[in-house]
Amino acid sequence: MSQEVAIVGIGYTSFRPLTPEVSYKELVYEAAVKAYEDAGLDPRSDVDSIVSVAEDFTEGTSIFDEYVPDQLGGMLKPNVTIPGDGIHGLATAYMQIASGIVDVVAVEAHSKASNVLTLPRITAYAMDPVLNRPLRANPVFIAGMEMNRYLYTSGATREHCALVVAKNKRNALLNPAAAFGAALEPDQALDSEMVAYPLSVVDISPHADGAIVVVLASAEVAQSLTDVPIWIRGIGWCNDSPSLENRAWGRAIYAEEAGRMAYRTAGIRNAMDEIDLAEIDDAYSYKELQHLEALGFCEYGRGGFLTADGVTEIEGALPVNASGGSIGGGHLLDASGLRAVVEVALQLRGEAGAHQIPGVETGLAFGWRGVPSTSGAAVILSS
Amino acid sequence: MAILNKPDKVHQAIAWHGDIPITNRYTAGVAGERFFREVKENGKFMGTRCPECDLIYVPATMFCERCFAELDEWVQVENQGQVVTYTILYWDLDDQPLAVPLVLALVQLDGSDGGLVHYLGETDPEDVYIGMEVEAVLKDPAEREGSILDIRHFRPIQV
Numbered sequence: 001m002s003q004e005v006a007i008v009g010i011g012y013t014s015f016r017p018l019t020p021e022v023s024y025k026e027l028v029y030e031a032a033v034k035a036y037e038d039a040g041l042d043p044r045s046d047v048d049s050i051v052s053v054a055e056d057f058t059e060g061t062s063i064f065d066e067y068v069p070d071q072l073g074g075m076l077k078p079n080v081t082i083p084g085d086g087i088h089g090l091a092t093a094y095m096q097i098a099s100g101i102v103d104v105v106a107v108e109a110h111s112k113a114s115n116v117l118t119l120p121r122i123t124a125y126a127m128d129p130v131l132n133r134p135l136r137a138n139p140v141f142i143a144g145m146e147m148n149r150y151l152y153t154s155g156a157t158r159e160h161c162a163l164v165v166a167k168n169k170r171n172a173l174l175n176p177a178a179a180f181g182a183a184l185e186p187d188q189a190l191d192s193e194m195v196a197y198p199l200s201v202v203d204i205s206p207h208a209d210g211a212i213v214v215v216l217a218s219a220e221v222a223q224s225l226t227d228v229p230i231w232i233r234g235i236g237w238c239n240d241s242p243s244l245e246n247r248a249w250g251r252a253i254y255a256e257e258a259g260r261m262a263y264r265t266a267g268i269r270n271a272m273d274e275i276d277l278a279e280i281d282d283a284y285s286y287k288e289l290q291h292l293e294a295l296g297f298c299e300y301g302r303g304g305f306l307t308a309d310g311v312t313e314i315e316g317a318l319p320v321n322a323s324g325g326s327i328g329g330g331h332l333l334d335a336s337g338l339r340a341v342v343e344v345a346l347q348l349r350g351e352a353g354a355h356q357i358p359g360v361e362t363g364l365a366f367g368w369r370g371v372p373s374t375s376g377a378a379v380i381l382s383s
Numbered sequence: 384m385a386i387l388n389k390p391d392k393v394h395q396a397i398a399w400h401g402d403i404p405i406t407n408r409y410t411a412g413v414a415g416e417r418f419f420r421e422v423k424e425n426g427k428f429m430g431t432r433c434p435e436c437d438l439i440y441v442p443a444t445m446f447c448e449r450c451f452a453e454l455d456e457w458v459q460v461e462n463q464g465q466v467v468t469y470t471i472l473y474w475d476l477d478d479q480p481l482a483v484p485l486v487l488a489l490v491q492l493d494g495s496d497g498g499l500v501h502y503l504g505e506t507d508p509e510d511v512y513i514g515m516e517v518e519a520v521l522k523d524p525a526e527r528e529g530s531i532l533d534i535r536h537f538r539p540i541q542v
Contacts, residue, residue, distance in 0.1 A: 020396040060403065115398075120476050129409040131442060132500055134531050137472055141487045144470030152468070152513050197471035197508075241448055244489065245441065245497045249468050 003098045006222035006229035007345050007381070009039025009106075009215030014177045015208040015330045015339070017114065024059070024112040025071040027211040032072050032108070035213035040225055041104065043073025047215070048102035050074035052081045053089035053109040053334050057122045060115070072108055072213065085367035086212065086338025087377035091235045093216050103218045109335035113207035127372050132244055140204065142371040144196025146249055147286045151198060153250035153301075154293075158198055160304025161285040162189035165202050167307070168282060168321050171314060172328025174355040179208040179330035189285075203285040208330020212338045214345070230345045233362070233380045234266025240374035247374055252287070254376040255294035255366065262364070262378040263296070271296040275380070276360035277347055278318060279340035281368040282325040291366055292320060295378065314355055322347070322355045337367020337377060348383040411529075414445040417457070419529040426521050430495045432456040441497035461493035463518035463540060471508045484508060490517055490537050504536035516540045 011034030013027055022030075036043050052068045061067055065081035068074065078096075082089050086109035093105040113119065123139040151157060163186050172181030184202070192202045222229040238257035241247040259271070268274045280295065282288040289303030297318060298306050306312060312320035323329055323343040332339055344363035346352045362382045369375040390396050411419055414431060421429045430439040431454040433447035441460055446453050469488035475481050486508045491498040503511055504520065517537040527533040 020393055020398070021390055060401070062403075117400075118477070120474075120478055124476060125405075129407070130411055130415060131531055135487070135500070135502065136476060137485060137487055138474045138476050138478065140474060141470050141472045141485075144472065145468045145487065145489060148470055148513070149468035193473075194471070195474055197473075199470070243448070243497075244500050246448065249489065 003100055004219035005094050005097045005216055005232045006219065007214055007232070008217045008222050008225045008229055009035040009041065009213070010342055010345055011035025011038055012177065012212045012339070012342055013210045015179045015210035015332065017179055017206070017208055017330070019112070019114060019209040024110060024115070025067070027112065027209065028071040028108060028110050028213070031110070031211035031213040032106070035106065035215050036073070039215040041215065043106065047073065047077065047104050047106050049078040049093070049096055049105045051089045051093040051096070051105060051107045052079070053084055053086050053338070054081055055083045055334055057125060058113070058116050058119070058333055068108070072106055074106070078102070084334065085369050085375065085377050086335050087235070087341065087365065087367045087379050088237060090214065090338065090341060090379060091237060091377065094232050094235055097216055097218050103221045105216045107214045107216065107338065108212070109332070109338040110211035111207065111332035111335045112209050113333055114209050119207070123371065128244070139371050140196050140199070142244065143204070143284045144199040147199050147203070147284065148197070149249040150286055150290055155301045156286070156289050156304035158190060159186065160289060160307055161203055162186040163307045164282065164285040164288045165189040165327055167313060168325045168327040171322050171355060172324025174353070175323050175329065176353070178324040178328050180206055181324060181328050199284060205283050205326035205331040208332060210330070210332055210335065210339070212335050212342055214338060214341060228349045228383065230348050231382045233382045234262045234264070234268065235379045236261025236265060237377035242374065244372060251300065252290045252294040252376070254374040255291045255368070255378070258366070258376045258378045259295040262380050266380040268380060271364070272298070272318060275318070275362050275364050277322060277344065277357055278320050278364045278366070279323060279325065279343045280320060280364070280366040281336065281340070281376070282321055282327050283331055283336070283368060283370050285327065287368065288320065288325065291368070295364065295366060314357060319357050322352070322357055334369065337365065340365035340367060341379060341381070344381050348381055412445065414443040418443040419533070422521070422533050423527040423529040426524070428460050428462055428492055428519070429457050430460050430497065432458050439495040439497070441492050441495040442499065458494070460495040463516065464490045464492040464498060466503070466511065466513055466515040466517060467491050467498060468513060469503060469511050486511055488517070488537065499531070499534070501531070501534055502536035503538065505538035
């Protein structure tokens with residue numbers, strides 16, 4: 001990679017099911033104030049550019065980039081809003097600095113899901129309007145069909161998925177920012193209400209509100225600001241076929257390719273040997289297993305067995321979603337990937353608190369845009 | 384934040400409700416037009432073949448997403464195929480329980496590499512399995528309007 005880029009500031013709100021007392025702008029403002037404080041920067045004088053991630057439909061506002069600059073201290077500066085995952089935003093900010101056109105960029109993503117009163121209908125609007133939408137089915141059916149095919153072809157089981165649910169809910173108990181921590185037994189997860197067979201209600205990460213701001217800087221600026229810059233070593237993103245009729249249903253190929261690009265740019269040859277922890281999309285429980293495999297931590301179909309062996313526990317060889325992920329922390333719409341980035345960065349700084357993993361130096365964050373998308377993005381961070 | 388002027392009762396938190404009426408027409412396109420016309424007028428499923436990739440796309444597409452070639456070789460595929468995957472859906476579009484759960488499936492049509500996502504009917508949800516042989520049940524010709532809903536559902540093939 002060209003010019004080195006580091007994370008120098010992290011700010012985030014707690015993640016909560018409801019936030020009736022604050023507007024989305026105030027939620028973002030809180031995260032921004034914390035991030036700039038953390039970086040030791042004044043946004044009005046020290047930040048060169050703003051990248052935000054938002055989707056008009058979930059904001060309930062068209063041309064949403066109009067509504068971004070003020071709460072980030074970004075007026076009269078370069079701004080761009082991307083309808084993508086938070087890690088797509090991070091990639092864009094990374095490129096702005098790596099190319100040498102700016103030195104300091106703030107990346108923002110948020111969720112005010114509690115204000116979206118028709119979220120499944122908005123997701124339904126993401127399906128092909130001619131071929132799929134006329135069926136008038138709740139789009140969670142796509143996750144049910146994908147889980148069914150994945151279990152069929154991979155050898156993973158509903159029990160493996162229940163272990164993911166129990167692990168992430170339990171990890172979330174150690175994370176004060178997480179919304180949905182619980183001491184849930186795998187058996188309780190297995191017995192919960194079915195939503196889209198074989199997907200049950202606890203296999204689905206519940207939505208939460210929250211905002212995240214990450215400040216990136218060029219190497220020179222980063223070293224002047226902090227003793228613990230967290231370096232972006234590699235980044236990658238990929239989309240598979242958008243068509244439900246033609247895509248691969250058992251495998252997360254978008255994650256395989258996004259991971260490959262991230263590993264290539266980071267110079268990583270063996271993910272399991274070189275990466276100490278991973279925060280990877282668990283919008284649905286089976287997705288953690290599928291993404292774990294696709295990102296090269298194990299062979300296809302081994303993710304469930306790895307989980308059953310405790311490898312992905314906080315004390316395991318590869319802690320996965322030590323923060324609680326989306327299942328334990330709450331799904332933050334397109335901010336979910338950026339939350340994963342924050343968690344990895346805090347771990348690498350040694351600031352993860354009760355769920356700190358000792359001695360970690362390199363971590364991976366992976367985000368997926370949810371059904372019906374095949375859009376994923378990965379980033380490798382090192383201390 | 385909002386620490387300095389926090390509303391002290393949740394019902395005091397002011398919010399405005401609004402909606403965005405969105406109405407569109409979605410052009411089926413050159414390939415979609417012919418695909419749906421064949422279903423409507425002849426009760427047949429047509430795909431387009433990519434000779435380079437040796438793939439038959441169903442629903443028909445005007446170009447190959449793998450090699451980017453324009454496709455103009457039309458082939459008829461079967462009205463039956465296999466369940467690639469399925470689900471039993473218990474929630475409606477508002478996350479409320481459906482009175483009758485829906486069975487949805489991806490059916491790969493015989494003679495093609497693609498397929499259709501649709502309802503499975505005339506079967507007990509418990510009896511559905513991956514690999515099950517199913518066939519399309521079309522609406523009566525007079526009722527068809529050139530949409531995916533010209534297919535009523537797929538049903539198991541009675542052996």
